[in-house]
Amino acid sequence: ELKVEQNPLFLSMQEGKNYTIYCNYSTTSDRLYWYRQDPGKSLESLFVLLSNGAVKQEGRLMASLDTKARLSTLHITAAVHDLSATYFCAVDRGMNRDDKIIFGKGTRLHILP
Amino acid sequence: NAGVMQNPRHLVRRRGQEARLRCSPMKGHSHVYWYRQLPEEGLKFMVYLQKENIIDESGMPKERFSAEFPKEGPSILRIQQVVRGDSAAYFCASSQQGYTEAFFGQGTRLTVV
Numbered sequence: 523e524l525k526v527e528q529n530p531l532f533l534s535m536q537e538g539k540n541y542t543i544y545c546n547y548s549t550t551s552d553r554l555y556w557y558r559q560d561p562g563k564s565l566e567s568l569f570v571l572l573s574n575g576a577v578k579q580e581g582r583l584m585a586s587l588d589t590k591a592r593l594s595t596l597h598i599t600a601a602v603h604d605l606s607a608t609y610f611c612a613v614d615r616g617m618n619r620d621d622k623i624i625f626g627k628g629t630r631l632h633i634l635p
Numbered sequence: 636n637a638g639v640m641q642n643p644r645h646l647v648r649r650r651g652q653e654a655r656l657r658c659s660p661m662k663g664h665s666h667v668y669w670y671r672q673l674p675e676e677g678l679k680f681m682v683y684l685q686k687e688n689i690i691d692e693s694g695m696p697k698e699r700f701s702a703e704f705p706k707e708g709p710s711i712l713r714i715q716q717v718v719r720g721d722s723a724a725y726f727c728a729s730s731q732q733g734y735t736e737a738f739f740g741q742g743t744r745l746t747v748v
Contacts (some may be wrong), residue, residue: 555736564726565678565739610677622691623668623728623737627677 524549528626543629545594545611554594555612606633641740648717656712656743660729667710668728717747
């Protein structure tokens with residue numbers, strides 16, 4: 523069964539600092555997603571990573587995927603308060619099969635001004 | 636192109652009543668996923684449907700819960716004889732076959748009193 527683990531689950535950091543959120547998954551997959559959720563809101567798609575070595579960047583966020591290690595990272599550069607949210611990674615098992623998307627438990631990020 | 640539409644946004648039911656949650660996928664999307672989110676927790680997969688077919692319902696409780704996605708009309712998640720433990724936010728997401736990204740609706744927040 524596909525399992526997705528994120529760490530840390532909670533992260534409090536100061537503005538201007540860098541940090542990385544890790545996402546490990548248990549079985550072969552070549553589709554990995556990162557989502558952001560603000561309190562009481564829906565999920566916003568941030569990145570879709572489709573292949574080993576994929577790297578995508580949007581503003582202060584950069585996501586990467588290592589399918590051999592079954593690991594994705596979400597790196598935050600020079601954090602700002604507006605990035606405070608819960609970040610989820612999610613995985614399914616590939617483009618050529620219909621499969622459910624399994625989510626990690628989320629990383630609740632709180633950025634202190 | 637409207638996004639994924641869920642209604643109602645908020646639903647209050649007394650114990651023992653039925654709850655019906657609706658999800659209209661994005662135009663052109665034929666895949667629908669339902670997730671449940673408890674306060675302060677991640678998203679738990681419930682069911683994955685294509686038009687007129689249930690692909691994976693491994694996350695659905697065996698009793699009281701059912702889902703459908705008819706040829707015409709929205710997907711429906713139905714909870715019979717609701718109990719307090721059913722109180723949660725229920726999110727629907729849709730994707731296009733062969734496309735790699737699932738988009739989420741705003742969710743339905745069910746409160747059982």
